[in-house]
Amino acid sequence: AQLALPGIRGLQPYQAGKPIEELERELGVTDIVKLASNENPLGVSPKVAQALQEKIAGLARYPDANGFYLKSALAEKYGVQPEQITLGNGSNDVLELLARTYVSAENEVIFAQHAFVVYPLVTKAIGATPIAVPAKDYGHDLDAMLAAVTERTRMIFIANPNNPTGTFLTADALYGFLQQVPSHVLVVLDEAYYEYVEAAERAPSIEWIAEFPNLVVSRTFSKAYGLAGLRAGYAITHPAVADLMNRIRQPFNMNELALTAAMAALADEDFLQRSVQVNCEGMAQLVAFCEQQGLNYIPSHGNFLTIEVGDDAEGLYQKLLHKGVIVRPVTGYELPRHLRVSIGLRSENQAFIDAMVAIANEA
Ligand code: PMP
Numbered sequence: 001a002q003l004a005l006p007g008i009r010g011l012q013p014y015q016a017g018k019p020i021e022e023l024e025r026e027l028g029v030t031d032i033v034k035l036a037s038n039e040n041p042l043g044v045s046p047k048v049a050q051a052l053q054e055k056i057a058g059l060a061r062y063p064d065a066n067g068f069y070l071k072s073a074l075a076e077k078y079g080v081q082p083e084q085i086t087l088g089n090g091s092n093d094v095l096e097l098l099a100r101t102y103v104s105a106e107n108e109v110i111f112a113q114h115a116f117v118v119y120p121l122v123t124k125a126i127g128a129t130p131i132a133v134p135a136k137d138y139g140h141d142l143d144a145m146l147a148a149v150t151e152r153t154r155m156i157f158i159a160n161p162n163n164p165t166g167t168f169l170t171a172d173a174l175y176g177f178l179q180q181v182p183s184h185v186l187v188v189l190d191e192a193y194y195e196y197v198e199a200a201e202r203a204p205s206i207e208w209i210a211e212f213p214n215l216v217v218s219r220t221f222s223k224a225y226g227l228a229g230l231r232a233g234y235a236i237t238h239p240a241v242a243d244l245m246n247r248i249r250q251p252f253n254m255n256e257l258a259l260t261a262a263m264a265a266l267a268d269e270d271f272l273q274r275s276v277q278v279n280c281e282g283m284a285q286l287v288a289f290c291e292q293q294g295l296n297y298i299p300s301h302g303n304f305l306t307i308e309v310g311d312d313a314e315g316l317y318q319k320l321l322h323k324g325v326i327v328r329p330v331t332g333y334e335l336p337r338h339l340r341v342s343i344g345l346r347s348e349n350q351a352f353i354d355a356m357v358a359i360a361n362e363a
Pocket of ligand 1: 038089093116163190192222
């Protein structure tokens with residue numbers, strides 16, 4: 001261990017849950033409801049399943065290292081050039097590629113308190129200095145983040161909406177921010193939950209790249225497109241940024257099934273719309289429950305709701321687990337009084353609500 005880089009020795013491994021089947025065995029419950037990882041409760045689109053089936057026979061071959069068809073489809077959809085796209089094994093992969101391309105041990109990387117855990121992770125892995133700027137109303141304090149920029153700053157991560165808080169920055173706020181960020185700093189705008197944001201509220205982030213070549217937009221197929229298990233994400237950038245990222249990218253970092261599924265998912269607008277609709281209804285269901293119970297929650301633009309449950313969030317998490325409902329404690333995000341609940345199907349949300357009511361009645 002002494003031989004490892006200092007930044008790596010100080011890291012904590014990503015806290016992943018146990019396999020569901022294992023948990024069911026341990027707890028003696030069946031039909032666990034998992035509302036813990038912001039996944040799509042509708043599962044995989046039937047069109048994706050069909051496309052995957054057809055690919056199986058060809059899996060002895062390497063995938064297309066350049067993701068030609070997927071990049072073409074994304075370029076067409078977003079009105080950019082394929083040369084502006086970098087594909088990743090999930091969007092986490094492109095976030096890491098960005099850090100490895102631009103950040104060295106001498107640099108500082110800025111992100112917000114309560115922001116997505118992968119930002120400090122990729123920063124520390126390089127041995128760079130993470131600068132966590134205190135949040136404002138659980139969200140990004142853009143003025144404070146600007147004030148934190150120094151000569152050594154190389155990257156600013158912004159999650160919009162943010163996970164685990166669900167907070168959201170308006171297009172005006174972001175645009176004003178981008179105008180003030182010095183050109184030696186790359187702004188990584190992580191839009192993993194973009195598809196859940198109401199169309200009228202979305203920032204034209206990809207269009208802004210022409211004006212701000214230091215802007216990177218990352219997106220994923222893990223959430224609204226329902227492909228978390230396959231790992232498919234991408235960054236849209238100035239072509240020069242994509243060129244550099246592609247020099248260090250592993251040639252086959254998106255596998256053939258992920259490429260195929262992403263193509264099919266992109267073409268299935270109906271499934272996407274249904275996913276967003278189910279999320280909208282489920283969000284209303286959970287918000288109504290919180291309002292009725294007098295529970296504070298952080299208004300969310302994502303596919304999850306982070307609820308203030310009191311001093312013993314960890315204890316409540318355990319009790320919910322024993323009733324067969326998995327949610328996510330967010331203590332590691334400096335939110336020790338909250339639990340994050342992913343939006344599920346109506347019946348799954350109801351299982352969470354029923355478990356909460358039952359636990360309250362037991363107290
Ligand atoms: N960014 C944010 C804000 C996220 O919440 C997540 C998923 N938890 C990701 C990126 C990464 O998702 P993936 O690697 O599955 O694309």
